[in-house]
Structures are given as C-alpha cells and as structure tokens.
Amino acid sequence: MSQLATSSVKPSLISDFKEITKMRLALSVVFSSLAGYLLGVETVNYTTLTLLAFGGYFMVGASNAFNQIIEKDLDALMDRTKNRPVAAGRMSVNTAFVIASIFTILGIVILYIINPQTAMFGAISIFLYTCVYTPLKTKTPLAVFVGAIPGAIPFMLGWVAATNDFGIEPGTLFAIQFFWQFPHFWAIGWFLFEDYKKGGFFMLPTRKQDKGTAVQTIVYTIWTLLASLVPAFGITGKLFLTPMSAIVVGLLGLGMLYFAIQLFKKMTTEAAKKLMLASVSYITLLQIVYVLDKFIR
Known part of the structure; x- marks a missing residue:
C-alpha cells in the first residue's frame, strides 16, 4: 500500500516541478x-557549456515560478493554466517562492561563474519578466514588447558567455529573437484569445482578432526575416552567414511569412495555430543552420 502511495505521489511532484518551471519552455x-x-566560442569548453545549460534553466525556472505566484488567481480562471500547481492549490505560495528564490540565486551564481556580464543579463531577464512584463500583461498589449526583451536575451546570452563581450554579434542575435517574439506570441494570443480574456489578458496589439493585428504580425515576421539575413552581408563582425545558409534561412523565413499571410486571409484560430508552430520551427531551425554554418564552412 505504501509503495502504491509513493509511486502515485512521485509523478505528481515531478509534474508539478515541470509545471512551476515550465520545463519545455x-x-x-x-x-x-x-x-x-x-556561435561565439573559438574552442568549446564543455564545463562552460554545462554551466550555461544549468544557469539558463534556473534563470527561466525562477522567472516562471515568480510569474505563477503573481498570477495565481488569474491562472485559476483560465483553462490553459488552472491546473498549474499554485493556481490549483497543490503548491503553496511560500513553497513556490522558495523554489523561485533558490532558482534565482543558483541561476545568477552559476552564470557569474562563467563571467559577470552573463550573470548581469540573466538578472536583467528575471527582473524584466517578473517585475515589468508580468504586471503589465493585464494592463496593456505593450506588455508583449517588454516581454520580448527577456525573451530575446537567451540567444545573445550564449555569445556573451563565450566571449565575455557585448557587441554587434550578440546584438544581432538579440534582434533576431526580439522581432521573432511578436508573430510568435500574437499567434498564441490569437488562438487562446477567449481563454486569455477570462484572465483579463489582452495580448494582441489591437486587443482584437482583427486585420490590424494580422497586418502587424506580417510586418514583424518580415522584420524577423530581415534581421536573420543581416549576418550574410558581412557587417556583423565575427557573426557571419554563408550565401548557401542565407538562402536556407530566407526560405525558412518565407515559410513563416506564408503562414502569417494565411492568418491575415483566413482570420481563424487554426491559421494562428499553424503560424505558432511555424514560428517555433523557424527559430529552432535558424539556430541549427547558424551553428552548422559556422562549423561546416
């Protein structure tokens, strides 16, 4: 009997840990x-790589845990979030706060071991996500703009971890992921519109599922594609993209743009879901292409 009880408790604790830290994200x-x-390193240091992986996870886990503490009452109103551990009452606010605090300390300390600049950007990310983006979500669609800043930090954080320097290269990586955030989150805001509405969140730029939102989604998708191709022109220092890889990235970007245009034409939840999936595929494949381009050329 005790063995059954133990086995039933463990999955719950594990699943709650995954949920409070948003493991997939x-x-x-x-x-x-x-x-x-x-992209930034000359010779791969596997110790630094491991530290970055753990530091990055703790950093994001802390932000998500703080977010779920602040939004627990609103999370309880939405189907998408009502089963989160704090919102559902399975985890106390105090427990979640302890987890978030420990993760913050661990994240910043581990990133500091890599170098101080990496820790600084990690701390900025946690602060903006928790103290600025989260409170703004119920007040203004501009919250997406603020949220895009911590959302864009990880890609460039890796370069800073490799070089202990912030310049045109990490700035470009930041710009790519910054512009990408908008079509990605507006697609999510579109197909979860009714659920977000229950919690008082209006994530779309016009607060509506309308042509204005769809047009802005197309514009930011184009900006994402343009920013992604800048390294091919040799103006971003050590960050460079060969013509063949630039063609691949361009085709991936046109694929994402196709789905953004489809959202404008169809204005449906299904079209928004397809754009969201296309955006996730785009950023993942872009990062793979960038890395392969560096090591294969």
Whole structure:
C-alpha cells in the first residue's frame, strides 16, 4: 500500500516541478543559449557549456515560478493554466517562492561563474519578466514588447558567455529573437484569445482578432526575416552567414511569412495555430543552420 502511495505521489511532484518551471519552455531557452555559445566560442569548453545549460534553466525556472505566484488567481480562471500547481492549490505560495528564490540565486551564481556580464543579463531577464512584463500583461498589449526583451536575451546570452563581450554579434542575435517574439506570441494570443480574456489578458496589439493585428504580425515576421539575413552581408563582425545558409534561412523565413499571410486571409484560430508552430520551427531551425554554418564552412 505504501509503495502504491509513493509511486502515485512521485509523478505528481515531478509534474508539478515541470509545471512551476515550465520545463519545455525552459529547455527551449537553454537550446537558444547553447546555440549562441557555439556561435561565439573559438574552442568549446564543455564545463562552460554545462554551466550555461544549468544557469539558463534556473534563470527561466525562477522567472516562471515568480510569474505563477503573481498570477495565481488569474491562472485559476483560465483553462490553459488552472491546473498549474499554485493556481490549483497543490503548491503553496511560500513553497513556490522558495523554489523561485533558490532558482534565482543558483541561476545568477552559476552564470557569474562563467563571467559577470552573463550573470548581469540573466538578472536583467528575471527582473524584466517578473517585475515589468508580468504586471503589465493585464494592463496593456505593450506588455508583449517588454516581454520580448527577456525573451530575446537567451540567444545573445550564449555569445556573451563565450566571449565575455557585448557587441554587434550578440546584438544581432538579440534582434533576431526580439522581432521573432511578436508573430510568435500574437499567434498564441490569437488562438487562446477567449481563454486569455477570462484572465483579463489582452495580448494582441489591437486587443482584437482583427486585420490590424494580422497586418502587424506580417510586418514583424518580415522584420524577423530581415534581421536573420543581416549576418550574410558581412557587417556583423565575427557573426557571419554563408550565401548557401542565407538562402536556407530566407526560405525558412518565407515559410513563416506564408503562414502569417494565411492568418491575415483566413482570420481563424487554426491559421494562428499553424503560424505558432511555424514560428517555433523557424527559430529552432535558424539556430541549427547558424551553428552548422559556422562549423561546416
């Protein structure tokens, strides 16, 4: 009987830990950071790579845990979030706060071991996400603009971890992921519009599922594509993209743009979901192409 009880408790604790830290999102952030590191490094240091992976995970986990503490009452109103551990009452606010605080300390300390600049950007990311983006979400669609800043930090954080320097190269990586955030989150805001509405979140730029939002989504998709191609012109220092890789990135960008245009034409939830999936595929494949381009050429 005790063995059954133990086995039933463990999955719950594990699933709650995954949920409070948003494990899938955190792992995607770690992936971006590692890609940025590989782009910036001369010789791969596997100790630094490991520290960056853990530091990045703790950083994102802390932000997400603080977010779920602040939004617990609103999370309880939405189908998408009502089963989160704090919102559902399975985890106390105090427990979540302890987890968030420990993760913050661990994240910043581990990133500081790599170098102080990496820790600084990690701390900025946690602060903006928790103290600025989260409170703004119920007040103005401009919250997406603020949220795009910490969302864009991981890709360039890897370069800073590799070089201990912030210049045109990490700035370009930041710009790519910054512009990408808008079509990605507006697609999510579109197909989850009714659910977000229950919690008082209006994530779309016009606060509506209308042509204005769809047009802005197309514009930012184009900006994402243009920013992604800048390294092909040899003006971004050590960050360079060969013509063949630039063609691949361009085709990926046109694919994402196609789905953004489809959202404008169809104005449906299904079109928004397809754009969201296309955006995730785009940023992941772009980072892979960038890294392969560096090591294969």
